[in-house]
Amino acid sequence: MNNPTLDLIHRHASQRRYKPDAVPAALIEAVVAAAQCSSTSSNLQTYSVIAVTNAAKRERLATLCADQSFILEAPVFLAWVADLARLDRVCELRGCTQVTEHVESFLVAAVDCAIAAQTAALAAESLGLGICYVGSIRNNPQEVIDLLELPRHTFPIVGMSLGWPAKEAHTKPRLPLSAILHRETYQTNQDAALLEYDQSMAATGIYAGRQVPATGKSENMADYGWLEHSARRAARPVRAGMRAVLEKQGFELK
Numbered sequence: 001m002n003n004p005t006l007d008l009i010h011r012h013a014s015q016r017r018y019k020p021d022a023v024p025a026a027l028i029e030a031v032v033a034a035a036q037c038s039s040t041s042s043n044l045q046t047y048s049v050i051a052v053t054n055a056a057k058r059e060r061l062a063t064l065c066a067d068q069s070f071i072l073e074a075p076v077f078l079a080w081v082a083d084l085a086r087l088d089r090v091c092e093l094r095g096c097t098q099v100t101e102h103v104e105s106f107l108v109a110a111v112d113c114a115i116a117a118q119t120a121a122l123a124a125e126s127l128g129l130g131i132c133y134v135g136s137i138r139n140n141p142q143e144v145i146d147l148l149e150l151p152r153h154t155f156p157i158v159g160m161s162l163g164w165p166a167k168e169a170h171t172k173p174r175l176p177l178s179a180i181l182h183r184e185t186y187q188t189n190q191d192a193a194l195l196e197y198d199q200s201m202a203a204t205g206i207y208a209g210r211q212v213p214a215t216g217k218s219e220n221m222a223d224y225g226w227l228e229h230s231a232r233r234a235a236r237p238v239r240a241g242m243r244a245v246l247e248k249q250g251f252e253l254k
């Protein structure tokens, strides 16, 4: 099945090579205006996005976000932020106090933020721009909060580089639909789909020189596909200090 929207979605590939050409402010605004059309929990719109074009700031962000050079190469960095600060003001204007202490409050804002970011991604790609999400915006969350002057009750969820593609990015195969689409109840036996995907990812050659290190594990490329790569990644702790920064930003996560 296909139509222009599905074709655009299926052509998605993260872009990590950018031309230096600026993205006009009108295009950044078009991308964010599209993001604003996303569904949002109770129409609360609990997210914001900080558009960074300043080169020195992007250089700092590139360093903070795992030294990824494409962040500096891309002329725009969008920091997608879960935002309950705006509702603090709304409550103040109407003489009440926002309850933010539960996990659910943070989830509402984080989900809103991620949904809006993905709409922006598709809008950008429809305009011929390239994007790459930057999860490593959470590698040094306090430094990012300080750099972007994020107030209490906001938190950086994900970054996004934005710019004109300098090179064609290749689409990456996905898990077989049977692993993702469950009918009526969750199906736990997905091994056949996992093995099939392991082979199709290994065949792309993507892992050459990009293995996740693991002590005592074989570095034999023949054994190294999506299963080994993902298992090694999933077996490592990630960003273990996050809770303390969330609490400092006023998200108690009770």
Ligand SMILES: Cc1cc2nc3c(=O)[nH]c(=O)nc-3n(C[C@H](O)[C@H](O)[C@H](O)COP(=O)(O)O)c2cc1C
Pocket: 012, 013, 014, 015, 016, 068, 132, 133, 134, 135, 136, 137, 158, 170, 171, 172
């Ligand atoms: C939340 C999130 C965080 C990501 N963070 C990074 C990142 O820090 N650096 C990077 O190069 N790619 C990052 N990516 C891109 C993924 O690696 C990419 O989407 C995935 O490998 C699938 O490839 P594709 O987007 O080209 O289809 C991120 C993607 C998401 C959704």
